[in-house]
Each structure stands twice: as C-alpha cells, then as structure tokens.
Amino acid sequence: MTLDRHALGFGAGERAIFASDPWASRGRLYPEASSPTRSDFQRDRDRIVHTTAFRRLKHKTQVFIAADGDHYRTRLTHTVEVAQIARALARALKLDEDLAEGVALVHDFGHTPFGHTGEDALHEMLEPYGGFDHNAQSLRIVTKLERRYAEFDGLNLTWESLEGLVKHNGPLIGQVGEGTRGPVPQPILEYCALHDLELSSYASLEAQVAAIADDIAYNTHDIDDGLRSGYLTFEMLEEIPFLAGLMREVGGRYPGLEPSRFTHEIMRRQITAMVEDVITVAQQGLKEVCPQSAADIRNAGRVIATFSEAMFETDQQIKKMLMTRIYRHPEVMRVRANAAAIVTDLYHAFMADPREMRKHYWIDQIAGMAEPAKARHVGDYIAGMTDTYAIAVHRRLFDHTPELR
Secondary structure (H helix, E strand, O other), rough: OOOHHHOOOOOOOOOOOOOOOHHHHHOOOOOOOOOOOHHHHHHHHHHHHOOOHHHHHHHEEHHHOHHHHOOOOOOOOHHHHHHHHHHHHHHHOOOOOOHHHHHHHHHHOOOOOHHHHHHHHHHHHHHHHHOOOOOHHHHHHHHHHHOOOOOOOOOOEEEHHHHHHHHHOOOEEOOOOOEEEEOHHHHHHHHHOOOOOOOOOOOOOOHHHHHHHHHHHHHHHHHHHHHHHHOOOOOHHOOOHHEEEEHHHHHHHHHOOHHHHHHHHHHHHHHHHHHHHHHHHHHHHHHHHHHOHHHHHHOOOOOOOOOOOHHHHHHHHHHHHHHHHOOOOHHHHHHHHHHHHHHHHHHHHHHHOOOOOOOOOOOOHHHHHHHHHHHHHHHHHHHHOOHHHHHHHHHHOOOOOOOOO
16 A cells, blocks of 8 residues: 555645535533534634643653653653544544544543543552443543533534544443453443434544554653663664664764654654554545445444554554553552552541542532442542642542652
8 A cells, every 4th residue: 555645634724525514513511502603613612721731741651650750651641643644644544633533622620630541550559449440431521520511511523523522442341242341330321321423333533543542652752761761772772673763764864963863853753654644544444335424434334544454463463562551560560659659548537538639519518428439539530630739639638648759
C-alpha cells in the first residue's frame, strides 16, 4: 500500500461522506437549542476544556510521578499531544476535527492519581461493588460528576461524543451479548439504559483516530521520558529495527548531534511514520468498505483507523520494551507500591469516616448510604484527586506518608 497524498484534505471544513455530521447529531440526553456560531461538536470540545476534570489532569501521573521532575509528561500534556495527533489524522481523512479532538481531550478524564497504579489499587478496593474502570469513570464524570450547569449534572455532551468516549477502543458487547473485554462496567450499562450508545457497534472514524492517536502519543513520548529518566538508553532502542533505522537516519544526517536534539529528531520521525501508516491503512480500508455514511463506519465490522501489520509489530515491540525497561523497572515498581499504599489508605479512611472527604458535595448524605453506594462515592472522590492532593490528604490523615521519589 502507498500513501495517496491526493486524497488527503489539508484544508479544514471539507468533510467526507462517511464523516460525522456536526449539524445532524443524534442529540443530547437533555435537549438544548443549537448554537448559531458553533457546531454541537465544537460546543462539546469547548465544554470538555473548561471542566474541573480537565484542569486536574495537569497534576496526574502519566508514567513518572510529578516529584520526579517538571519536564516529564503529565496526563494533561499527554492528552494535548493525543488531541494534536487525532486532529491531524482527522484532517487528513476529511473527518470532523472537532469531534476527534473532543474524544481525545476527554479520553483520560477518569484516570486516578498515580496513573495505572492508582487505578489498580482502587479497582481492588471496589471489586466487591463492581470494580473501577477509568473509561467508565470518564463517562461518570461527564454525565454526573461535573456540576456546572443549572439544568443538568455533567456536561450533556452529544451522543457522538459519548459514544466515542465509551467505544473508541472498539465494541464493548459482542454479537451474542457477551462483553468483548470482560463484563461491561456497570456505570456504562446504567447510562446506556437512559441513552443507548449501541455498545455492540464500532465507533465513528473520529473516535477511532483518537484511539490510535493515544497509542502513537504514548509509544513515542514514553520513550522520550524514558531516555530523560535514564531507564532507557539509545542502545536499548537499537534492539527494535524500526527505531534503529530512525537512529541511523538521524545520525547519518546530523553526526555528533547533542543527545536532546538527537532524541527529538527520532521522536518526530516516529510520530510521522506512524501517522502516515495509519492514514495509508485507513485509506485502503475505506476503499474496501466504501462507506456512504458514518453509520456504515459503525457497521463495517472492523477498525478502519489502525496500523499496518508491519507497524503493528513495531508497536508491540515498543510496548514490550516500555513494559520491561520502564513500567516494571525495580525503582518504578517501588514507587508504584508506595503510591498504591496511599490510595488504599485513603479508601479505608474515607469508608471509616466519610466526613474526612471535606470537599465532597455528598458529604451530608454519604454516612447513611448503603455500603455499595458509599464505596462508589469514595471511589469518585479518590479518582478525582490529583497526585499532589492525594499526598497532602494522606499527610493530614496519617503519621507517615510513603516516599514517592
């Protein structure tokens, strides 16, 4: 397959027939009048950016906890990078850029403090009550927990934005009703009973490009942060043929380049290669499926925006390297264990005395709730914490707080 550059739409405004139409949205749970100056997807994106949840991402861990240094990526900087790549893919494929960007901006809202470590710890605590899933938590935030508008809880996003949030990684329910990745989280089922997001179909192409943009962003930038931390070396990168080729190219063109510039030149080439690979594969897939509407994308029975077989293999090699060299590095695992202890301690403290959640808006009602409802509110409160706030509250409640350096 070759990249068809003549088919790329580099000008904003022109949309393909299979793109989501912002002027024909399937609507919001609570009907609202349309804006004369912004499409519904623009309004969704703008609402997402103005949330408390979005601002909190700046103090939530991506891989390296904030105490490690100011130059490492946080959930916020990662999210912005994902949105940039998603928008580039959407423009190239003539999709609705605002919807793709909105899904990218909201996709990590449900993450806990301390990254996946916090999520794992909170899931263990909440397992008797349905567990914890960051994607389902993102949905809870934008449909219940953000309290900004006079007429409804949440953001009242369009069906398309919510569908993209929930299904950007593919259908949640198979053809015979089983969960495709285990049981569907209860918060998603509860919302779909009110506003059916059609969990058995694929999401829009805009949501698909947001999902693959997430992979491209963290594959690239976790390498960048890994090199900065010293957990990765250029010699380790040479174990992956794709990265070794990029290093030879940069080294041949810029001999003697200082390490920071050398790293950036590799990373920018990696992003470009991965983005162009996805565009090429998507173009080929669109030719095969011949969709005449966004509905045809949802019912295609396959992902359109994905990697080629060769790039998928590279993607898996990179993920394996990151898992081995960074995510499971002994020092990282030590910090993870301490972070998990903080989350676990906070959960038990709040369950024992909900009044310690001093800023929770349900504080007066929680004490009298049944155990499952109380546990879910405690989970909401902890999941919403930033790294810094979780550490500060732990120090207030406990004599000793684990070291996260």
